[in-house]
Amino acid sequence: MGLFHLANCLALATGPHLLVYKSTGIPDNDAFWPCFKIACVYALTQILKFFLITLAPHNYLSKGDSMTFDVFGIVLEIIVITMIVRGSLCRSEFNVVASSVGWSIASLVTTRYVPIWVGTRGLEFDWKYLCLSYEANLDLIDTFVMFYSVWLLSRRSGPTWSTLLGLLTVIAGPARSIFYAHMLM
Template sequence: MTLYHFGNCVALVYVPYYLTYKYSGLSEYGAFWKCIQAGGIYVFTQLCKMLILATFFPANDANGQDGMDFVGEFLKSTVDLADLGGLYLVLMGIPGKGHAKVLTAGIGWAGADILLSRFLLLWVGARGAEFDWIYIQKSLDSNISLVQHITTATLVWLWSRHDLNRSLLPVVSAMLLLCSYKFLLMELFVQATVSGPWVALLVRAIFTLCLGTTTLQIYAGFAQSIGIY
C-alpha cells in the first residue's frame, strides 16, 4: 500500500509534465536545457525573495493568534512580483516562436517549483506507513501549478510585446496581478468560508482554469493578428 500510494503520487506529479513537454512540440526544439536554465533562474529568484522577506518582513508569531495579518500578508505577496521579473528574463533568453517560449519558460519554472517545494514531501511522507490524502492533494495541486505557471509565462510574454493591442494591456496587467496575489486571495477565501482542503483545491482549480482560458483566448487572438502560431 505504501509503495502503491507513493507511485500514484509520483505519477500524478511528473507524468503531466512529461506529457506536456513531449506532445507540445518542445522536444522538437531541443528545449530541455532551456527548461533547466529556466529552473536555475527560478532558484535564483526564490533566493532573492527569501532575502527580501527575511530582511523586511520578519516572522511575527503574535499575529497568528488573532487571525491573519492582512497588511503583512499583502506586503509579502507583493514580493511575488519578483517572479514576473524572473519569468521575463527567462522569456528574453529563449529564441523561437511564442508558444515555444512560453511553454519552455512555464514548464521549466513549474518543474523547479515542484522539485524544490514538493519532491521532499512526497519522497518522505508518501512513502510512510500511514496513508494520508494530503499527498494526493499536493500531487493534484502540482498539476494546477503547472497550468498556472504556463498561464503566467504567457501573460508576461503578452505584456512584453510592443505590438499588443493597447486596449488589452490593462486586462493583461490585471491578470498578472491576480497571478501574483492568488495565494493571498485563496487564504482569504478559506478563512471567509471556513472550507476544507478539498474545497480550497477545487476553488484554486476553477480560478486557474478561468485565468488560463482567458489568457488562451487573448493569446490566440493576438497570434492570429500577427500571423504566429
C-alpha cells in the same frame, strides 16, 4: 501500501508536466538547456526570497505580515518572469512555452517532491498529499498563464484586448495561490 501511495502521488504530480514537455516539441527542438536555465533562474529566485525573508525582524511579524511577505514574493516572481520574457530567451511563442515548462518543473521538484516523498512514507493514507499532487498541476497551468500574460503585455504589436487581458491576469493570477495558502491554515 505506502509505496503504492507514493507512486500514485508522484505520477499524478509529474505526469502532466512530462506530457506537456513531450507534446510541445521541446525535445525535438533541443530546448532542454533553455528549460534547464529557467529552472536555475527559478532556484535563484527562491534563494533570493529566502535571503530577503531573513532580513526581516522575526519578533515583529504577525499574521498580516506573513501575507505581506507572500505578496512580496509573488511580485518578485513576476519581476523575474518579466525579465525572462523580455530577455533573449523568449523571443518566440515556442520559447515562452519552453520557459514556462522549465519554471513549472523546477517548482514541482523544489516545492512538491520533498513533502510528497516524506509524507507518503507512512502507513496511513492521507488526502493532503494527493491534493498536493493536484495542486502541482494547477501550478503548471498558473505558470503557463503567467508567462503568456507577461508575454502578451510585452508585445507592442498586439491588440488592446490582449494587453488588457494580460494585465488583468498578471494582477489576479497570484491571488489564487495566496487565497489557497491562507485557506489551508
